[in-house]
Amino acid sequence: MDYTLAQYHVPEFDNLAFDGAKQKLVDMGYPEEVLGFTYDPSRWIRGLIIDIKRGNFLKIDKHKYTRVAYHGSQEMSSEARKALYAQTFNKKDSFGESFYINMDTLFQIVDAELYSQLIDLKDNNEFEFLDGKTYEEMYRDARACVDLCHRDGVIKDEVARNPAKYVVKDPNMVPMLKQYKEKGIKVFLVTNSLWTYTQDVMSFLVDPEDTESGDWTDLFDLIIVGSCKPAFLVDPRRDLFRVDKASGQLTNTDGVYEIAALNPNGATKFLEQGNVFQNGNFNQLAAMLDLDGKAITGEQILYVGDHLYSDVLRSKRTLGWRTALIVPELEEEMKTSESQKETNEEIMKLRKLRETISVKANALRLLPSNQENDEQLETLLDSDRKIKEALVDIVGSHHKAYNPIWGQLFKAGYEDSRFAYYTANYACLYMTKASNLRYVSDQRAFRTFSNPLPHNSATE
Numbered sequence: 001m002d003y004t005l006a007q008y009h010v011p012e013f014d015n016l017a018f019d020g021a022k023q024k025l026v027d028m029g030y031p032e033e034v035l036g037f038t039y040d041p042s043r044w045i046r047g048l049i050i051d052i053k054r055g056n057f058l059k060i061d062k063h064k065y066t067r068v069a070y071h072g073s074q075e076m077s078s079e080a081r082k083a084l085y086a087q088t089f090n091k092k093d094s095f096g097e098s099f100y101i102n103m104d105t106l107f108q109i110v111d112a113e114l115y116s117q118l119i120d121l122k123d124n125n126e127f128e129f130l131d132g133k134t135y136e137e138m139y140r141d142a143r144a145c146v147d148l149c150h151r152d153g154v155i156k157d158e159v160a161r162n163p164a165k166y167v168v169k170d171p172n173m174v175p176m177l178k179q180y181k182e183k184g185i186k187v188f189l190v191t192n193s194l195w196t197y198t199q200d201v202m203s204f205l206v207d208p209e210d211t212e213s214g215d216w217t218d219l220f221d222l223i224i225v226g227s228c229k230p231a232f233l234v235d236p237r238r239d240l241f242r243v244d245k246a247s248g249q250l251t252n253t254d255g256v257y258e259i260a261a262l263n264p265n266g267a268t269k270f271l272e273q274g275n276v277f278q279n280g281n282f283n284q285l286a287a288m289l290d291l292d293g294k295a296i297t298g299e300q301i302l303y304v305g306d307h308l309y310s311d312v313l314r315s316k317r318t319l320g321w322r323t324a325l326i327v328p329e330l331e332e333e334m335k336t337s338e339s340q341k342e343t344n345e346e347i348m349k350l351r352k353l354r355e356t357i358s359v360k361a362n363a364l365r366l367l368p369s370n371q372e373n374d375e376q377l378e379t380l381l382d383s384d385r386k387i388k389e390a391l392v393d394i395v396g397s398h399h400k401a402y403n404p405i406w407g408q409l410f411k412a413g414y415e416d417s418r419f420a421y422y423t424a425n426y427a428c429l430y431m432t433k434a435s436n437l438r439y440v441s442d443q444r445a446f447r448t449f450s451n452p453l454p455h456n457s458a459t460e
């Protein structure tokens with residue numbers, strides 16, 4: 001649901017966690033100065049890696065090469081960046097260690113902003129309390145405080161009081177859901193939010209007149225709240241509880257066994273007793289979707305989510321589900337790409353020119369050295385140096401047009417970014433909002449067109 005069906009107004013929504021966490025940090029003993037931090041989400045993009053051991057933020061490409069690195073809010077020199085993160089065969093960090101945190105969801109922008117300002121506060125001041133903290137401990141404290149804001153009502157009570165201030169109403173969402181339901185396609189909601197919050201947000205997004213009964217839950221065949229993804233997608237032992245919609249009370253179920261015992265039409269009978277559940281796992285979901293007594297295979301499920309790891313990578317890799325990733329950032333990214341079209345063409349032209357020079361210089365180097373060849377080679381290398389210098393400026397301003405610090409979401413240097421790599425590998429589709437599916441009939445086929453490899457350009 002969150003950041004998939006429900007988009008949030010930023011910075012209003014993020015400020016709830018940011019301000020709440022600041023207060024909690026001060027309550028833990030952090031300096032009062034923390035309360036003066038202000039939230040600036042424009043400094044962050046998804047897909048970064050946080051090195052919490054050293055207080056560094058990294059943008060890596062698909063080969064795990066670190067292209068941009070910041071310590072707190074300070075850019076690291078290329079020497080420092082390369083010394084820590086450049087590839088050294090067999091010594092390169094894999095970024096799999098526990099002190100590397102992947103920023104795979106928009107919720108983590110708050111963590112990054114808070115942690116970055118804490119690093120600056122520690123580095124630029126002499127606070128005894130902060131001197132006694134490592135960068136890793138500070139990250140863990142900030143994380144714990146943000147986490148608590150998601151659980152103790154700091155965020156959710158406020159959203160419940162004033163949903164219009166925090167949740168974006170999307171006029172296409174209900175028609176999109178109805179379109180599939182009317183076609184006989186089973187529509188399910190699996191969210192990590194608990195029932196009360198799901199109810200608060202969904203009943204704001206769906207007007208009572210949108211459904212015959214006035215109840216938003218009718219838009220779904222089944223709803224699973226408090227699902228604890230990614231565990232829901234990998235752990236088959238998690239029990240399923242039925243949620244009473246009026247009271248929120250939970251009752252035990254026997255899940256797949258109960259459905260089997262109720263057969264024939266076990267799933268239908270099971271859902272007739274109530275279609276809202278908590279916890280559970282992928283097997284129980286498949287059993288409940290099995291409404292016509294036919295086994296459901298992974299590729300018959302299209303799962304739409306916003307969390308690069310928990311929603312998309314895990315469901316694709318573990319269960320072979322079809323996946324769609326929601327990337328709201330794509331809207332701005334595409335607008336910038338449009339306005340940067342000419343700059344991009346200029347960059348490509350200059351890069352091709354450098355390649356042509358390389359080919360010619362290579363041919364000259366293979367010839368016997370004499371004055372004429374050497375002079376030609378020197379002229380070529382001189383042009384190459386000038387083009388390289390021009391490229392540094394153009395590429396720099398191109399990068400900043402997207403995000404002044406991190407550049408494009410989908411690119412790191414000339415390579416695909418880590419974010420692009422995971423999107424391309426694990427998302428069958430990606431889109432700015434889930435409601436874009438309103439324009440996609442259930443019969444629409446999406447085809448892949450292969451990415452060219454270097455040898456393909458030789459035959460083009």
Ligand SMILES: Nc1nc2c(ncn2[C@@H]2O[C@H](COP(=O)(O)O)[C@@H](O)[C@H]2O)c(=O)[nH]1
Pocket residue numbers: 001002003107146147148150151190191192193194197229
């Ligand atoms: N306890 C925490 N909950 C968190 C945190 N970040 C997000 N969330 C909550 O997860 C769900 C997202 O649900 P889904 O619909 O996207 O599956 C939502 O309720 C968030 O508040 C966190 O750091 N700690």
Ligand SMILES: [Mg+2]
Pocket residue numbers: 001002003004305306307
């Ligand atoms: Mg989500």
